[in-house]
Amino acid sequence: MAADATQEAFIKIWQNLEGFRNESAISTWIYRISVNTCLLHLRKPSSKKETRLTELYERATENYNTQTDQQLSKMYGCIQQLDETGKMIILMVLEGVGYEEVAEIAGITEDTLRVRIHRIKKTLSNCVQHGGI
Amino acid sequence: MEEFDSLQQSWNQQAVATPPPFETLLNSAEKNTRALKAKHRWTTFILSTLVVLLTWFFGYSAGFSLNRGSAGFLFMILSILLRILLEIVSYRAFNKIPVSKSFTDYTAQVTRFYARRKKIHYLFTPGILLLYITGFILLLPAFRANVSAGFYTYILVSGGLFFIVFGWIIFRQIKKELLLLDFLKNIR
Numbered sequence: 001m002a003a004d005a006t007q008e009a010f011i012k013i014w015q016n017l018e019g020f021r022n023e024s025a026i027s028t029w030i031y032r033i034s035v036n037t038c039l040l041h042l043r044k045p046s047s048k049k050e051t052r053l054t055e056l057y058e059r060a061t062e063n064y065n066t067q068t069d070q071q072l073s074k075m076y077g078c079i080q081q082l083d084e085t086g087k088m089i090i091l092m093v094l095e096g097v098g099y100e101e102v103a104e105i106a107g108i109t110e111d112t113l114r115v116r117i118h119r120i121k122k123t124l125s126n127c128v129q130h131g132g133i
Numbered sequence: 134m135e136e137f138d139s140l141q142q143s144w145n146q147q148a149v150a151t152p153p154p155f156e157t158l159l160n161s162a163e164k165n166t167r168a169l170k171a172k173h174r175w176t177t178f179i180l181s182t183l184v185v186l187l188t189w190f191f192g193y194s195a196g197f198s199l200n201r202g203s204a205g206f207l208f209m210i211l212s213i214l215l216r217i218l219l220e221i222v223s224y225r226a227f228n229k230i231p232v233s234k235s236f237t238d239y240t241a242q243v244t245r246f247y248a249r250r251k252k253i254h255y256l257f258t259p260g261i262l263l264l265y266i267t268g269f270i271l272l273l274p275a276f277r278a279n280v281s282a283g284f285y286t287y288i289l290v291s292g293g294l295f296f297i298v299f300g301w302i303i304f305r306q307i308k309k310e311l312l313l314l315d316f317l318k319n320i321r
Contacts (some may be wrong), residue, residue: 107235125136
């Protein structure tokens with residue numbers, strides 16, 4: 001699914017390149033297209049047969065210690081339980097995207113975003129520690 | 134937020150996935166685009182062929198007189214043309230939604246699009262199916278009078294099977310779109 005979504009986002013970025021008007025950073029523009037493409041991909045029937053987030057970490061963390069592995073396992077499971085906007089926001093935050101850029105991608109004010117991030121971080125931490133949202 | 138800092142540290146320790154080479158991505162994207170275009174061409178070709186055939190039959194039968202049979206052909210042609218037109222308009226409307234909008238704006242626009250599709254499904258689709266079935270029923274006496282009993286039975290059975298299969302495909306598509314609409318409406 002990730003490969004298909006990447007491809008589709010790539011095609012859309014290519015097709016819409018002429019429409020880019022420097023109103024935002026190119027990275028923001030690319031993130032927007034990618035996030036919007038992934039949104040509809042999540043609902044495709046084929047996505048349900050694909051690997052879920054909780055399984056993906058196993059492939060990426062083969063060489064790490066057990067404690068980190070367990071924490072990551074719980075974390076992926078907890079992210080999966082968040083609503084779609086929450087997932088999108090926290091994944092960008094974890095990847096180090098700045099708040100200003102995340103707010104532009106999500107289409108909400110930075111203040112609203114800060115409140116949401118605070119809540120999501122709290123929910124996620126609680127979930128990883130105690131299990132379940 | 135100490136707990137989250139610990140989560141962030143764990144997150145950062147993950148192996149970075151290697152993106153596929155640019156050429157692989159480009160080739161794959163081109164292949165998929167070609168397949169998608171071919172699919173659209175085939176769909177248009179099949180529906181257009183059906184319309185041409187029905188039009189030809191209509192011309193052939195209406196040449197003699199404008200009767201129930203020719204009216205049946207006309208209904209069937211109109212229903213298919215209406216369906217094609219609605220799909221083309223929908224396809225274009227969806228492609229006009231700017232994908233580079235913010236997530237909130239894009240979600241709102243896609244939700245509006247699928248809400249309109251819901252209206253189409255509830256108002257137009259039953260009407261179109263009814264028009265097609267009426268056309269088929271109007272044609273039956275003409276078939277009965279002009280073809281052998283065996284071929285007439287074949288027309289009845291294949292026509293019935295067509296409605297069942299076609300109805301099931303439409304039902305699945307509508308169900309899929311309604312689930313997507315529910316999913317989109319729940320995004321905040």
